[in-house]
Amino acid sequence: MAQSIVVAPKTPQEKNDFNVMDYGAVGDGKIDDSKAFLKAWTDVCGSNGENQVLVVPQGKEFLLSPLTFSGPCKSSHIQISVQGNLVAPNTSDLWTKCEENSWILFKNVQGLGIIGSGKIDGQGSLWWNKPLIVTNGCTQPMALRFHSCNGLQLRGLTHLNSGKQHISIANAKFVELSHLNIIAPRDSPNTDGINIANVTNVFIHDTIIGTGDDCIAIKGESFLVNITRVTCGPGHGISIGSLGNDGDNDVVEQVLVKDCTFNGSTNGARIKTYQGGLGHVSGVTFQGIKLINTTNPINIDQFYCVNRDSCPITKRAVQVSDVTFRGFQGTSANSEAISLRCSASVACTNIELENIKITPFKDGLNLTTNCENVRGTILPPVTPDLSTCLSK
Numbered sequence: 001m002a003q004s005i006v007v008a009p010k011t012p013q014e015k016n017d018f019n020v021m022d023y024g025a026v027g028d029g030k031i032d033d034s035k036a037f038l039k040a041w042t043d044v045c046g047s048n049g050e051n052q053v054l055v056v057p058q059g060k061e062f063l064l065s066p067l068t069f070s071g072p073c074k075s076s077h078i079q080i081s082v083q084g085n086l087v088a089p090n091t092s093d094l095w096t097k098c099e100e101n102s103w104i105l106f107k108n109v110q111g112l113g114i115i116g117s118g119k120i121d122g123q124g125s126l127w128w129n130k131p132l133i134v135t136n137g138c139t140q141p142m143a144l145r146f147h148s149c150n151g152l153q154l155r156g157l158t159h160l161n162s163g164k165q166h167i168s169i170a171n172a173k174f175v176e177l178s179h180l181n182i183i184a185p186r187d188s189p190n191t192d193g194i195n196i197a198n199v200t201n202v203f204i205h206d207t208i209i210g211t212g213d214d215c216i217a218i219k220g221e222s223f224l225v226n227i228t229r230v231t232c233g234p235g236h237g238i239s240i241g242s243l244g245n246d247g248d249n250d251v252v253e254q255v256l257v258k259d260c261t262f263n264g265s266t267n268g269a270r271i272k273t274y275q276g277g278l279g280h281v282s283g284v285t286f287q288g289i290k291l292i293n294t295t296n297p298i299n300i301d302q303f304y305c306v307n308r309d310s311c312p313i314t315k316r317a318v319q320v321s322d323v324t325f326r327g328f329q330g331t332s333a334n335s336e337a338i339s340l341r342c343s344a345s346v347a348c349t350n351i352e353l354e355n356i357k358i359t360p361f362k363d364g365l366n367l368t369t370n371c372e373n374v375r376g377t378i379l380p381p382v383t384p385d386l387s388t389c390l391s392k
Helices: 034-045
Strands: 017-019 028-032 052-056 061-063 067-070 078-082 085-087 102-107 112-115 119-121 142-147 153-155 158-160 167-178 181-183 194-210 216-218 222-232 238-243 249-258 261-263 269-273 278-294 298-301 319-332 336-341 348-360 368-372 374-383
Touching: 017 034, 034 052, 034 067, 216 222, 222 238, 238 249, 238 278, 269 278, 269 319, 298 319, 298 348, 336 348
Parallel strands: 017 052, 028 061, 052 078, 061 085, 067 102, 078 112, 085 119, 102 142, 112 153, 119 158, 142 167, 153 167, 158 181, 167 194, 181 194, 194 216, 194 222, 216 238, 222 249, 222 261, 238 269, 249 278, 261 278, 269 298, 278 319, 298 336, 319 348, 336 368, 348 374
Antiparallel strands: none
8 A cells, every 4th residue: 555645834934935926915907915015025034044935926917006125134045036017006096105216125135036027017107297296205216226235136027117217226236137128118207227326246238228218327336337238229328327416426437338239229338427526437348339320329428417507617527537439330310429528627538449330320411520628549440530539
């Protein structure tokens, strides 16, 4: 007679899969599932062992009010498997207690991975179609925000229509973002795809971004950033900055943007700093860049200002040095294909342009360049002609 084998159920300390449906989530896109998600998170974060997984199942849509998932957690590796869809409220009554102006906020969670094929929909049109509003404490909220989350990994998700920035990461080390799709209308305001600040060792790769603002924005105190095989458009390009606003002291060092494509974007490779700021940008390389109908393909602007009338020229500026633009090929939508506008008091130095071939997108468009207070080197071939633009 065969003997049956009885397997003892896992204790809460041994359990490693936590499905939000087991905590009361409905997943019909109509009923607020926030409480179920927080209950599941409490158990995931409080469980011992490695590789704890919060499961958001496929085939469901979960309506979530603003949420904060806080650490530190007992496990050093927590994964959220997002196979279903997350959707923000599209009515003002559910926008309450919007901490740090975020829809979904993670704080002090180490070793966090958010991975899956689901969608994160910020329902941003609630905020875009009217002036910046304050609704129960929320003002054009960011969709997904991470603060002090070292070892963060995001992979595979589709991010849609954030009220403001789609993904914001601050105060973190060792971050990897890959195989993401980030989408918002061309005219949606302030909807940066990825915004990073005060970070070290960040790798962003194999991602498609088309939004109404910067595809990727690299802000102050960011070091060792690698961006590879990213397609940007529509959007405002891959930007370092803006830096130095209100006299801030901002530093960005060691950035590589490689094998990226700008398709119909309003900027390509861009560095933007305010007058009156302090700090520096150095050790930056844009390399192997494909341009398709790109406005402002190469752009350094030390006179950046949202409202030009409110930013007087001063003798202080964020220093820009050791920047290389190498291997640009494709078409410009703007006659001024290369613009390097630097301060007379704090000139841009050691700027190198090598193997640049930019041609007009439309017949009859004559391409020009503009350089102000730029010192550097030209390594031919470079088109359009920069021979009288840079000074050594």
